[in-house]
Amino acid sequence: MSAGPTSFCGIELAHPIINASGTFDAIAARRAFGDAVVERFPFSAYVSKTITPAPRAGNPPPRLWEEPAAMVNSIGLPNKGAEGFLSTDLPALADLPVPLIVSVMATSAEEFSGLVEAVSARDEVAAIELNVSCPNVHSGLIVGEQPSETEALLEALRPLTAKPLIVKLTPNVAAPASVAAGAEAGGADAVSLINTLKARPMFAGKPWLGAGSGGLSGPAVRAVALQQVSDVAAAVSIPIAGMGGVESGSHARDLLDVGAEVVAVGTASFRDPLAAERILIELRGLDPVAASSATSEL
Amino acid sequence: MAASAQGETGADGRVLAPLGRRRSAVVANSPSGGYTLLTALDPDGPLPKAGQFYMLAAEHGWGGGGGRPFLPRAFSVADATAGETGVRLTFVLEDVGPGTHELAGLAEGDGLLLTGPLGRPFSPPRDVNPGAAGAILVGGGIGLAPLALLRRDLAARGFPERSLLGFRDEAHSGGLELFRCSELRLASEDGHAGHRGYVTDLLAVMLEGDDAAATAVVYACGPPAMLEAVRALCEECGVAAELALESPMACGYGACFGCAMPLRGGGYMRLCVDGPVVDAGAIETALVEGAGHR
Numbered sequence: 001m002s003a004g005p006t007s008f009c010g011i012e013l014a015h016p017i018i019n020a021s022g023t024f025d026a027i028a029a030r031r032a033f034g035d036a037v038v039e040r041f042p043f044s045a046y047v048s049k050t051i052t053p054a055p056r057a058g059n060p061p062p063r064l065w066e067e068p069a070a071m072v073n074s075i076g077l078p079n080k081g082a083e084g085f086l087s088t089d090l091p092a093l094a095d096l097p098v099p100l101i102v103s104v105m106a107t108s109a110e111e112f113s114g115l116v117e118a119v120s121a122r123d124e125v126a127a128i129e130l131n132v133s134c135p136n137v138h139s140g141l142i143v144g145e146q147p148s149e150t151e152a153l154l155e156a157l158r159p160l161t162a163k164p165l166i167v168k169l170t171p172n173v174a175a176p177a178s179v180a181a182g183a184e185a186g187g188a189d190a191v192s193l194i195n196t197l198k199a200r201p202m203f204a205g206k207p208w209l210g211a212g213s214g215g216l217s218g219p220a221v222r223a224v225a226l227q228q229v230s231d232v233a234a235a236v237s238i239p240i241a242g243m244g245g246v247e248s249g250s251h252a253r254d255l256l257d258v259g260a261e262v263v264a265v266g267t268a269s270f271r272d273p274l275a276a277e278r279i280l281i282e283l284r285g286l287d288p289v290a291a292s293s294a295t296s297e298l
Numbered sequence: 299m300a301a302s303a304q305g306e307t308g309a310d311g312r313v314l315a316p317l318g319r320r321r322s323a324v325v326a327n328s329p330s331g332g333y334t335l336l337t338a339l340d341p342d343g344p345l346p347k348a349g350q351f352y353m354l355a356a357e358h359g360w361g362g363g364g365g366r367p368f369l370p371r372a373f374s375v376a377d378a379t380a381g382e383t384g385v386r387l388t389f390v391l392e393d394v395g396p397g398t399h400e401l402a403g404l405a406e407g408d409g410l411l412l413t414g415p416l417g418r419p420f421s422p423p424r425d426v427n428p429g430a431a432g433a434i435l436v437g438g439g440i441g442l443a444p445l446a447l448l449r450r451d452l453a454a455r456g457f458p459e460r461s462l463l464g465f466r467d468e469a470h471s472g473g474l475e476l477f478r479c480s481e482l483r484l485a486s487e488d489g490h491a492g493h494r495g496y497v498t499d500l501l502a503v504m505l506e507g508d509d510a511a512a513t514a515v516v517y518a519c520g521p522p523a524m525l526e527a528v529r530a531l532c533e534e535c536g537v538a539a540e541l542a543l544e545s546p547m548a549c550g551y552g553a554c555f556g557c558a559m560p561l562r563g564g565g566y567m568r569l570c571v572d573g574p575v576v577d578a579g580a581i582e583t584a585l586v587e588g589a590g591h592r
Binding site for chain 2 (some may be wrong): 022023024025027028029031032033034036037040042049057058059061062063066067068069070071073075080208210218219221234267270271272273274277289
């Protein structure tokens, strides 16, 4: 996979570096940095924060915890709801010079269907990412933890849209590759992984986060991501958006080498809003031919 | 690629930050009582407004050792002056954790990575209270930082201002040189300087006059308990106030949603883009789990 123009489940991208959902709010960034965000947008596609059918305020603070080479977040998917997002945010996001991928989450196939239809109807949207790290109200099971639940959800949603459906996989299962295979069998166009690892920071004998637990991200999870992307790549033939602790071009290269088609940058953007631009430049600087000959000399 | 225009301002008067993290060089690190005044030369940045903040990280040693600090740390700017070679920015630090420890250890010439200026600045006094005749600046501990720059700006515009600063004890105080030539009153819990007690005791006396509500505007920054006392006092007296709040944050520009501050009437604001300066009436309490530095 090259660091140049690429195609991801039918979407043409200028390069393989995108953002992870929920790690870059392009609208808020524009308030802080102005039009430079649009003029110098560091990602080749923009993945929105997850939207839900109804508005959500998010979790009570504290929402963050720092770990060695990592952080734990417990944000709770604050969002304006589908109606607010489609009427207010989506027109603003259409200013971005890249394809838009909208992340959606719901608690039943019926709710998911309504969201997918409403989002899919909008010309601004290139693809839909399904956040399946939520319980199904009917079964009580986390959809993304069950290959059969994931497959059934995709079978219900697949007929509703011609736009690519990307399934965001959770790492909090014994075999992510089985869930990925379920997604593929149900008709998914791609999978993205890894989401954050479940985590519970403690402080002075009590859980620190307002919601008790959260998700670990950052360089500490990188090797986990490489293993899981590798496993999933062996199990499915649909393309993979790989992510997890990418901080440099060589980290991105590693994910591409184990089977990712594109690489998402997440936590690194918190530390530097232009981290993705630097990562792309570094990735382009890596010469695969030179790298392989260097390895053969070892 | 186009660079962000220097000094461009957003809709609410905030100075926009150049996109991306950049390197500044430390030009001074001086102890000030129990605090550290860290000054860096920012060659490419704009002049910030009082109340705005920067995300800071040391160029080397960040994420080293035990793996922390990992995330950058948010600091209000305490002084800023533009010169031929860039903008000199001064921050006030107290060495309380892995991040502040690394920053407090920086020496002249060391690299300081920064993103900013970020956030909503203090509003002009008459935007807060149309009848404002004088500003009262109330600082607690290192919360004096944004007030130092605000005081300088108000004085330069000839707007009457008085500063009230409170400290826990001598070991947790400093930064007074940033308030030179100011009408300044001090309070300390241990009585080592000024009034023995809380800075809000001084504020209460000052707000006693009948015309306080009509003519005063209060700007405050400090620990959550102090800000809550200021907020409650101003609400009781009907005095307009702006509070500069603090929260842990990973990014500083609205990406991580970590710095949630509960709003009066429900829901949350993001302190990094909707604050850190907020109208005192917008919140029900300044006491929030996890707020304040540690």
